Every structure is written in structure tokens, then in C-alpha cells.
Amino acid sequence: MAPSAVFLEPDNMLTPKEKNKLRKPVVEKMRRDRINSSIEQLKLLLEKEFQRHQPNSKLEKADILEMTVSYLKHHGQLSQFDFREGYSRCLQEAFYFLSLHKVRTETQTKLLSHFQKSQAAAPEVSFCPGNASALKQVSPKDSSPLWRPW
Secondary structure (H helix, E strand, O other): OOOOOOOOOOHHHOOHHHHHHHHHHHHHHHHHHHHHHHHHHHHHHOHHHHHHHOOOOOOOHHHHHHHHHHHHHHHHHHHHHHHHHHHHHHHHHHHHHHHOOOOOOHHHHHHHHHHHHHHHOHHHEEEOOOOOOOEEEOOHHHOOOOOOOO
């Protein structure tokens, strides 16, 4: 390759507009690299699933993203169903245990009332994996924003 005759001015001689013009391609390349890296990670994580649906085919990035969305939707519905079923079973066991005692105490009554309210709100209740006994309401405000390096 022939030597180039490009002379770069020192940083302190560049205007902010010129600095941005030089920085923009680097930032864009970093962004594309992050996207490509994440898509490659998805491909590796869901490799078995992809092989089931499209064996012996080269997947495009769009294919990987579409199949990942489909996979997550399907498994999200299954896990939500499993949670509801488990929650319902737990409530049944609690009701059964509390009904074994002939004498109703104020605590029993409050618990039964609480469980009935919780059962009515079960579709909106989410299991919190960090604390095995904690249940909390999920709201869009609870999700943390995506971290960006700039």
C-alpha cells in the first residue's frame, strides 16, 4: 500500500464540528459491532432451536431476530402458565391447611381474605427470582433502562 499524504491536525486545532465528523464513523462502527455481537450471541444461545426449524441453512440476521422473538413469546407464555398453575396450587394448599382448623382466628380470616384478593390479581403478579418468597406487581416503570457506553 502506498503511503498517504494525509496530515491530521492536532485535536486542539479542530473545531467541535470537525471532531464530531471524525468521531461519527467510529461511534457508528462501535454501534454496528454491538448489534452484530448481540445477534451472534442470540444465535449461539438458541442454536438448537434454529437447527430444529431450519437445519442446514445459513441464517440471516433478520431470521435470527425473528426466530428469537418467536421463541421468547412462546416460552414467555409457557412460563406465565406454569407460574399461574403453581400459584393456584399453592393457594389451594394454603386454603386446605387453614380449613383444617375448626376455630377461625382473626389471623386466619385475614390470610384467607388476602389470598382471595391475591388470586383475583394473579395475572398481574410476577415471581421475583431474587427472593423466593417475594411477589411483586410488575409495572413498565420497574424495568431498568438499557445501559449505553456514551
